[in-house]
Amino acid sequence: MELTQETVVVITGASSGIGAATARRFAREGARVVLAARRAERLAEIAQELRQSGATALAIPTDVTDPEQAHRLIEQTLEHFGRLDVLINNAGRGYVGAVEETTPEMLLRMFAVNAFALWYVTAPALPVMKAQRRGHIIVISSVVGRWGYPYSSAYVAAKHAAVGFVAALRTELVGTGVEASVVCPAAVDTDWGKVTDGGPLGDLYIAGIRRSKAIAAERGLPLAPLSRILSPDDIAEQLVQLVRSPRSDLFTHPGTAELAELAARDRETFEQRMLPFYLGVQQVYAEWRRNAMPE
Numbered sequence: 587m588e589l590t591q592e593t594v595v596v597i598t599g600a601s602s603g604i605g606a607a608t609a610r611r612f613a614r615e616g617a618r619v620v621l622a623a624r625r626a627e628r629l630a631e632i633a634q635e636l637r638q639s640g641a642t643a644l645a646i647p648t649d650v651t652d653p654e655q656a657h658r659l660i661e662q663t664l665e666h667f668g669r670l671d672v673l674i675n676n677a678g679r680g681y682v683g684a685v686e687e688t689t690p691e692m693l694l695r696m697f698a699v700n701a702f703a704l705w706y707v708t709a710p711a712l713p714v715m716k717a718q719r720r721g722h723i724i725v726i727s728s729v730v731g732r733w734g735y736p737y738s739s740a741y742v743a744a745k746h747a748a749v750g751f752v753a754a755l756r757t758e759l760v761g762t763g764v765e766a767s768v769v770c771p772a773a774v775d776t777d778w779g780k781v782t783d784g785g786p787l788g789d790l791y792i793a794g795i796r797r798s799k800a801i802a803a804e805r806g807l808p809l810a811p812l813s814r815i816l817s818p819d820d821i822a823e824q825l826v827q828l829v830r831s832p833r834s835d836l837f838t839h840p841g842t843a844e845l846a847e848l849a850a851r852d853r854e855t856f857e858q859r860m861l862p863f864y865l866g867v868q869q870v871y872a873e874w875r876r877n878a879m880p881e
């Protein structure tokens with residue numbers, strides 16, 4: 587799809603991280619952007635910043651886990667701009683907890699924002715995109731939508747559901763002129779790992795990676811193949827290119843497409859390669875639990 591001043595792009599989770607960077611990047615391309623998230627003040631500040639730089643930007647405070655608010659987001663976008671070309675389902679949140687500690691409430695919260703919201707926001711956007719015979723639905727899943735990471739099973743499973751959502755959606759979009767893509771980033775330098783429910787998952791993984799080096803050395807194993815952290819701007823740039831040249835799957839970090847393929851083909855070999863990381867995180871998690879988790 588060509589990006590012009592007519593193009594309307596809705597981005598959920600636009601109050602920080604990847605979503606905010608993506609709003610800025612599409613605005614720079616001249617597109618009209620609609621920013622959605624719960625923190626109204628932050629959204630308004632970003633929209634104001636974009637307008638000051640000459641862009642057309644609209645902030646619509648939205649909790650995407652509420653079907654009515656999700657519907658209203660699309661309705662207000664159409665009232666305002668009369669069309670909708672790109673929807674980026676980016677809102678998401680993680681948590682820290684072993685499988686046996688994951689409560690029914692946490693399960694619901696993780697699936698509500700990372701999976702159910704995809705239906706709530708996408709469904710009202712589809713009729714207009716189909717009528718336009720032009721549109722692109724993008725879902726930000728994660729590499730953990732393709733393989734497992736420890737102590738976040740409900741998030742991991744919900745991100746797998748996001749991959750399944752796009753796979754199913756694509757089968758209904760055949761011949762409609764509407765595209766759908768799933769994006770699977772590895773680590774990105776945002777607030778995400780700090781604001782996880784139940785403690786900072788990012789800190790757990792960083793400490794686990796440090797520990798994994800000693801474990802790998804002790805056991806004579808190669809280090810787990812973890813990719814370099816990218817910036818939200820790196821991801822935003824790739825999303826602009828994805829809209830220009832659509833494809834079903836985007837792995838943003840070098841080497842992760844190959845790892846996803848290995849995990850799909852031979853999970854045990856994949857897990858062997860990750861072993862120092864899994865053991866490192868396991869040790870650190872046990873210590874955290876004994877000494878109380880960091881806030």
Ligand SMILES: NC(=O)c1ccc[n+]([C@@H]2O[C@H](COP(=O)([O-])OP(=O)(O)OC[C@H]3O[C@@H](n4cnc5c(N)ncnc54)[C@H](OP(=O)(O)O)[C@@H]3O)[C@@H](O)[C@H]2O)c1
Nearest residue numbers: 599601602603604623624625649650677678773774776778
């Ligand atoms: N950072 C990583 O390493 C990484 C890796 C792979 C995938 N991802 C995925 O990338 C996406 C963006 O995350 P990020 O890294 O940019 O983290 P972030 O800075 O924490 O951004 C998350 C965004 O989601 C919004 N959000 C959370 N719950 C929401 C709700 N109920 N309704 C509406 N918006 C909601 C937050 O805004 P409010 O709090 O204002 O609502 C925020 O704008 C997420 O789906 C995340 O799972 C991140």
